[in-house]
Amino acid sequence: MTKPYKIMFVCLGNICRSPMAELLLKDMVKKLGREAEFYIESSATSDENVFNGVGAPVYSHTRTLLEGKGISCAGKRAQVLTAEHGDEFDLFLCMDGANVRNATRILGAKNAHKIKKLLSYAGESGDVADPWYTRDFERSYQDVKRGLEGLLEILR
Ligand code: 4NP
Secondary structure, eight states: OOOOEEEEEEESSSSSHHHHHHHHHHHHHHHTTOGGGEEEEEEESSOTTEETTEEOBOOHHHHHHHHHTTOOOTTOBOOBOOTTHHHHOSEEEESSHHHHHHHHHHHOGGGGGGEEEGGGGGTOOOOOOOHHHHOOHHHHHHHHHHHHHHHHHHTO
16 A cells, blocks of 8 residues: 555634535545545644644634534644644645745745645636635635546646
8 A cells, every 4th residue: 555645735724714625525435435545734824823733623613614514623633833743744735825935934945845825726827815804704615626527637
């Protein structure tokens, strides 16, 4: 058995977009019987949602949306992206351009080549807008889903 491909999704707070991507991709690969091919996590470029070392759960609106699509958020807690993740993961998929800049600063030049925007896998140059600010959670979910579908096509 080959080693799983290790993917880290990255956003600003790790309570909306990157948990959506982590939990949806886990659900997609499970349904496809491709679970063993991947190891998947998500993290934040800010420490806004980690308090005394304890990460916040998925934001209530994101959780409601995912649960409505049959995806549980149980156990997911926010964590901060660190330099140590740089050598551990194969790919860092960011939601927007600011995430790419911050992830590059955190991971350093050595692992900068592993950092991409998720929507580039859907052939798009745009960002997954932050629903914390737009309040359009369904739109962010659809953007994430398109990116993940493209990713799974390319990683086959
Ligand atoms: P996310 O959204 O980056 O998609 O998780 C955010 C959630 C919380 C905050 C910022 C963005 N915040 O500042 O707490």
